[in-house]
Amino acid sequence: MSGKDNIIIAKSAGFCPGVKRAIECVLELEAQGHKPIYTLGPLIHNKQVTDSLEAKGIKEIESLEEAKDKNGVLVIRAHGITPAFQKEIMDYGMKVVDATCLLVKKVHNVIEEYAKKGYDTVIVGDSKHAEVIGLMGYTQNKGIVVGSIEEAQHLPHFEKVNVVSQTTQKEATFLEIANIIKQKSKICNISNTICQPTKQRQTETTKCAKDADLVVVVGGHHSANTARLAKLCSDLCKNVIHVETSKDIEPQIIVNSKKIFITAGASTPISLVEEVANYIKTLKGEK
Ligand code: SF4
Incomplete structure (x- = not known):
């Protein structure tokens, strides 16, 4: 940090x-x-x-x-x-x-490799997301998308299944879903395809958000990975705001918070993170 x-x-x-x-x-x-x-x-x-x-x-x-x-x-x-x-x-x-x-291409390759060997594919992710739509194309028409633990519980038995993840999923949820599928399957290969940058972001966020009075998540309101990051923070800190720029910040919440953690989604340019950080520092009299 x-x-x-x-x-x-x-x-x-x-x-x-x-x-x-x-x-x-x-x-x-x-x-x-x-x-x-x-x-x-x-x-x-x-x-x-x-x-x-x-x-x-x-x-x-x-x-x-x-x-x-x-x-x-x-x-x-x-x-x-x-x-x-x-x-x-x-x-x-x-x-x-x-x-x-290149990390998405790696997931294509993993899906293709197992699909060719006759495995069904379960993709843990959001069925409407462009990455997942792309991944489905490699399953040889034997793919299912699962978006939640509840959905995983309703899956049928599999003879041979390869479980992969959308690259930006929350790792704890993926592992829990993969374990449910494993219990239902004769042969189950678990491919943890959450990308390394996402894992690093989640690890750092988990560590810092729980100690903060306020978490400021910077990123587009239409960005799925930013929304997921904001959700992860909400599970760890009771005050979380998701902003696109400093214009979205209500000054009083900054003034009232002692320890502030600023994080951002994968699609947020560092210039916007700095713009938000500078505004917060100004409000705190640090600039
Ligand atoms: S989150 Fe970024 S680095 Fe990770 S797979 Fe997607 S595009 Fe690649």
Whole structure:
């Protein structure tokens, strides 16, 4: 941790390596003069960042048909996509740059390896999340998504099953669900595919949030990993606020709190964390 007095800023705050790589990738394409640059879905769930990318001519599209100018470049974002969609994109006739996070690709490989050996796949995660939709594409149509312990309890018996996780899941929940599935299965392989940056963020958050009077979670309101981080903090500290920028902060809550822990989701730029931290320090008379 870094910080002064009673304001602590998480070391793990800021872009995760996958998001950082995807952003650097589009900025490099832009610097090379490629135009237009299309990203399939938002590159990152942070409005401040997507607005600045849009200002540089980097366009977010929801479907392939929206990529009208075939002289442009299509960028696959860090979440990854299904092999079928990958093929469709390759056949579309445009330059494609794959910015799928290498740690997500590792999950694709684990799912594929076991699916080829006849295993069913259970993915612990959010069925609507783009990463999970992509992972399902590697299960050879023998995949199920489980979002909670209750859902896991209702799963059938499996002869052979491979249990994997969305990369940003809470580890304790994943392990509990995996154990329930193991009890129901003849052969069960548990692949803990929560990525290392997420594990580090969760470990640091768990350690610091329980000692804090207030936790400030910085990140987009539409970011699933930021929302999950805020939920993790709420289980450990009774005062948690989720803010996008310092404008969302009610000064009195800062004034009333002695020990403040500031953390952020994987899609939050460090500049926003610093902006929030500077505002809090100003309120505390530290600047
Ligand atoms: S959260 Fe982990 S797996 Fe997902 S993009 Fe970031 S580093 Fe990659």
